Amino acid sequence: MVTLITPELIRDHGLSELEYERIKAILGREPNITELGVFSVMWSEHCSYKNTRRELKKFPTTGPHVLVRAGEENAGVVDIGDGWAVAFKMESHNHPSAVEPFQGAATGVGGIIRDIFTMGARPVFLLDSLRFGPVEGTSPGAKNNRRLFAGVVAGISHYGNCIGVPTIGGEVYFDESYEGNPLVNVFCLGILRHEQIARGAAKGVGNPVFYVGSETGRDGLAGATFASRDLTDESKEDRPAVQVGDPFKGKLLLEACLELLASGCVTGIQDMGAAGLTCSTCETASRGGTGVQIDLALVPQREPGMTPYEILLSESQERMLIIVERGQEAKVKETFEKWDLPYALVGEVTNDGMMRVLNHRRVEVEIPAAKLANDAPVYEREFVPGPRVPEFRIEEIPSVDLQQSLVQLLGHPTIASKNWVFRQYDHTVRAGTVVLPGSDAAVFYVREAGKYLAATCDCNGLYCKLDPREGARIAVAEAARNLVCTGATPLAVTDNLNFGNPYHPENFWQLREAVEGLAEACGKFGTPVIGGNVSLYNQNPSGAIDPTPTVGMVGLVGDERWITRQYFRDATDVIYLIGPIGHEIGAGQYLAIVHGRKTGLPPRLNYQLEMGVQAAVRTLIERGLVKSAHDCSEGGLGVALAECCISGERNIGASVRLGHRPMRFDQVLFNESQSRVIISVRAEDADATEAVCAAAEVPFARLGEVGGPDLIVSTEQEMVRWDVAQLHQTWYFSIERAMCAHET
């Protein structure tokens, strides 16, 4: 039976008339239904970046240490010295998680892990950047947000724990804008030798093409297309577009692939992620400058009666395409039989540049592979600046009880301890987690390489909503600052651009601004973007999410002795603030959480100051002067000081004297001006510390001393005192309380 290609069918495939004309021009004829499906997924936003490609070109992507650049392969690769390298990348699974949180998140983890081992790297750790609507209270919305939050965390835990890759850090935010459209951005890093870098290219005409891993089923049909449109109330009917993950199969596939790669017979390897078999065949052919011919009848299938359309567009998980040297077929057989995994010889590399798909030897699809992979239209979307946000004046809000304000901030799920989350993740497997989740950045000892890596993800969506360019700059600066605080030197970045529907000019303006902000900041900090992901159409019926360009940054700690944690250690240690005392209150959590105002201009980033502060902190750490270092971010100095007191193994107080301050005390305590780090040093190292700061010509202030059961903060006019044990109770159990209070 031949399906007639009607305008409705074309529209249902998310293709425009113009795009259809282009398809006909490429083929020199009308496509059949299977080919239409193939173009539809490959030219979806998710696979082709057709709306964002021009923007992404703005990123700095090169550097002396970049071994594989962004866009070249499944993930970028960076040199870390001594012949070792890291491959890392962040990817979103927002849409699937919105309709099926557990499987959506689980398969997000599986997918990013495959992207990493496809590069020939052994995955060593994961991070997650998650965002949900508010989880507190009894409203149906809060109840649903709790369901999504619990489901996503359980899904990540299910996949990551089973496959044995530790989840060692990340971030979780709660805000109304993510209601019904949670963000699930998963980051994975892997380790490899330079010579082990594997390529996703079909090389060597006549080489056999193998399908390995799970059987193909009907799950996840055209998921890439699903992810490239708005979420609506009807989206739950798209549940079949969500894949189902099997971490056990994922683990077997990981080990089998690394074993086969180590044998040296593999010439090309590509994971079947978005757009499944379609994407892996045309991309490997396109990268190799060759063609690939496969026969679908040979593909292992989970159920009978699947059509070529379904087999090609399925996004069943835990599958790879592997091309080996001719004559090495037995090696594939041996390896995959050892691991009890399905495998099949499905085709070969050809020299005619075509992606040719047969079904029982009859041609079903015949498309020039490079054109399919690379010639999706590229659009310049219209953009219109959002409304100008006025600067916020502190006089617009009443003075409130500051004692209570800090408690309120620490108890807000966005700021509160995330132990409810990371206790569900296995964060100690692989015996390398040196700095546990909950500090500024996680530090992991990669045993095989003898290297300490630090990693963090950061983005303040509220800043980005109120000023996307500045918010994006700050995301990069904060990530770098977090790494520096743990003793690391930043290396490179992966980004995950989460935005609304790009056809709304204001949304596209946000994206443009954010990309330019990221690009500029990455250039300044010398951290090229080596890969990432774009997730658009993050909308719920009430509008777009706050723009969220998440930054994942990796750094290298040069010496074990430099590894630094955020919490105060011992009484009598002296506390310093490196950087200014600040004053910018706009777009801050104090306004949002305590006063219910999501407004004002976010703080401004001054690159010179920021880099000066980071350099000073690095010097202090490398000279062995620093006992703890913590950056000031959400909730400003007040929250940062409290975290220094309560985030260690035991609580410890501090006395902080801020002297004469010509502004309101709430502005002193909770402003979110950038470029600030709180450190503590031994009393006898105070002079040396001050000398370093003076030489670095950065502002600094001696704030006080560590010790006692209370956190006491005073200026010449005022003083507030908090019992740190009580602060700890509020902060540590806040999320658990929100999640459990309504369980029954």
Added chain:
Amino acid sequence: MKIAVVQFPGSNCDQDCLRALTDGLSVPAEYLWHKKTSISGFDAVVLPGGFSYGDYLRCGAIARFSPIMRAVVRAAKEGMPVIGICNGFQILCEAGLLPGALIRNQSLRFVCELVWLRVETDETPFTARLGRGSLLRMPVAHGEGSYLADEATLATLRSNGQIVFRYVDESGRVTQESNPNGSMLNIAGICNEARNVVGMMPHPDRAWDRRLGSEDGKLLFESLVGTLESAGAG
């Protein structure tokens, strides 16, 4: 002397266990693939943690049928030291080498955290060098680690001194708060009647290096090596 680390499909602490032995202690150790049928040439066996066979059906329930398990059971009955860590403990219970069962954590959630353990007996190959009552610090990471047994079994475990580790607080007291999973009697590890087979949920394989914040796990492996050496396996 050579120690086997068994690799089941889905084991994910096999590499950690091997490194703890070879890098942490410089003891010869090798992987032993689950499809093998013999453990000749080895002096002790480690069943590592992970999710053997995806923990499908029930944790450890499929792994016990792996070909190597026949040989492990035979060797255990002949007195070879065998330790099962986490999923390995679950496999030992399923294989009938240890009594009782490990069920879902009371919280119904996976739990990964550092715990304190109290050594209840030094009469096993893995605790011989640990003082009775001494405290160890190491992580747990499991979804199904709540130890369950009937009253009679618990009574036997107690009277025979087969409880090897219990979850305690920092000062060594058995408390409800220090029990991460709802295990009966705060049991974290037990041994068989002959005392050569030990199962435990916490991970000594993640606590053998100062970088990891604790080296207490190393003491277990050192005990094993000491026992094997004095038995003449050196």
